[in-house]
Amino acid sequence: MNMSGTTSSYRERVRDTTSGFFQQYGLAFVMVASYFGSGSIFIASSAGVRFGYALLWAVVGAALLGFMAQDMSARLGIFGEPLMVFVRRKLGGRLATVLAVVLSSGCLLWAFELTAAVGKGLSLLVGGAVGWMPLAVLTGFAAVAVGVLNYEGIEQLMTAMMIGLLIVYLVVTGTTAPPLSAIATGFVPSVPGVGALTLVASILGTTALWPNFFLESNLVAEKGWTGRSDIAPMRRDLGIGYAVGGITTIAILVLAAAVLRPAGYTELETFLTPGRALGNVIGEWARTVFLVGAVAAAFNSIIPIMWTPSYLFQHARGNEADSASRSFKAIYAVLVGISGFSPLITMFLGLGVIDMIILFPAYNAIVGLPITAVLLFWAVNDEKTMGEHRNTRSLSVINAALVVLAVVSAATSLPGVVDALLSGGL
Incomplete structure (x- = not known):
């Protein structure tokens, strides 16, 4: 029997299967990787503990x-145009550039928080032998190196890391044998107490x-999704990606509820x-295992979040945005390189890693989310942009709910966040 021939044939089948998967799917894993970072782990753990x-x-x-919002964004890219292209066409280049600066500043703050979180996590993993500050700087350089790969390479890396995170957290959670009946009741909507x-x-x-x-709205072009026939694979892709992200988040919440809450923990200082x-x-x-997963999740988030400014600035200036172009990669590399100097935030503003983890995403919830939700709502309901593919009435209701939630959340959170920033932290 020719074992080498059999092995070669098996490898070819695996390669063909993998290639076929990424021809149709994978984009959602990049999207889910961007939200599943330090904030998600901290929030899910806090929910389980409290x-x-x-x-x-x-x-x-x-x-x-999230699925519904991404679905609207994808349809905008397939049947209309990328969101910032829409903004420039409607508001003009000058205002579009101002919005690009405001939104990109939020992305940079997010990246500061993420490089600090990775640095802190790595420092804990090596027992404090190396401080978090130099490790945060190295994280920025590592993110630059990974982020300038071609899109296909990034997509495959993000997919592998998200599936790896799912396995890690399921393994740890599975050893705790949480009560299934109690878990089942958690899927019934309720407000169990103050702060819920x-x-x-x-x-x-x-x-x-x-x-x-x-x-x-930009990356659908990378997948070759351009028409009505691509809606079904796009939605399957989103379904797979959000299932992995959702199950991972559930595993973290269950782990905190099953282990930390009975052990007497009532609150968490940080996602670590x-x-x-x-x-x-x-x-x-x-x-x-948990810390390795947390570090990987935070690092995962840096790359897709920091792609966003490259698209924003290119489109705001009226240029094509090609992720393989030198100008696109230059914007990404410069901003991510700057984010590696998150220790300067601590040195000059007095904000610790925990402060950054909580406050910088809060800034984005107050500034970036309401602006973007309003723009997306406008774009998918614009007849000139979407034609017959503009939002249905039911989708408009859901999207309007997202806009209202974003605006109300921003208004109620603003005073506390401003006070914390001006007073040097939480």
Whole structure:
């Protein structure tokens, strides 16, 4: 029997299967990777610690809302034009550029938080032998190197890392044997106590990530989705991606509810606290696995979030945005390189890693999400842009709910965030 020939044939079949998958799917994993970072882990863990399994329904609702928003963004890209191209056409180049600067500043703040989180996580993994500050700088350079790869390479890397994260958290959660009956009741909507609605809003806000509204409308072209026949694979792609992201988030919430809450934890200081707590409760191996997953999730988020400014600036200036072009990669590399200097935020503004993890995403929820939600709502309902493919009445109602949620959340959160920023942290 020719074993070498059999092995070669098997490898070819695997390669063909993988290639076929990425020809049709994979874009949603890039989108999900952008929202599933330090904020998502912290928020899901906090929900499990404070309210047990009671807010599992919010995770499902957030994933569905994110799916619907991404679906509208994808249809805008397929039947109309990328979102910032629409903005420039409607508002002119000068105002579009101003919006690009405002929104990109939010992306940079997000990247500061993420490089700091990765640096802190790596420092904990090596037992403090290296401080988080130099590791944060190295994280920025590593993100530059990875992010300038071609789109296909990024898509495959993001998919592998998201599936890896799912496996990691399911393995750790599975060892705790959580009660299935209690988990089932968590999928029934309820408001279990004071502060629950705030966490629900946080879960929604971190899942309906505004950079994705711009990215999806651009990246559908990378997949070759250009017509009505591409709607079905696009929605299957979103379904697969959000299922992986949603199940991973559920696993983290269940893990916190099953292990940390019974152990007496009532609040979490940072998204890294669950890893240390798990080490104390079920063994050092769980701490290591959880922290590795948390670091990978935070690093994963940097790349797609920081692609967004490249698209924004190129389109605001009236240029084509090609992810393989030198100018696109230059904008990405410069901004991500700057984000690696997150230690300067601590040195000059007095904000710690925990402050950045909480406050910088909050800034984006206050500024970026309302602006982008309004623009997306306008674009998908514009007859000249979408023609017969503009939003149906039911989709308009859902999209309007997203806009209202974004505006109300921004208005209620603004005073506290401004006070924390001006006073040097939480």
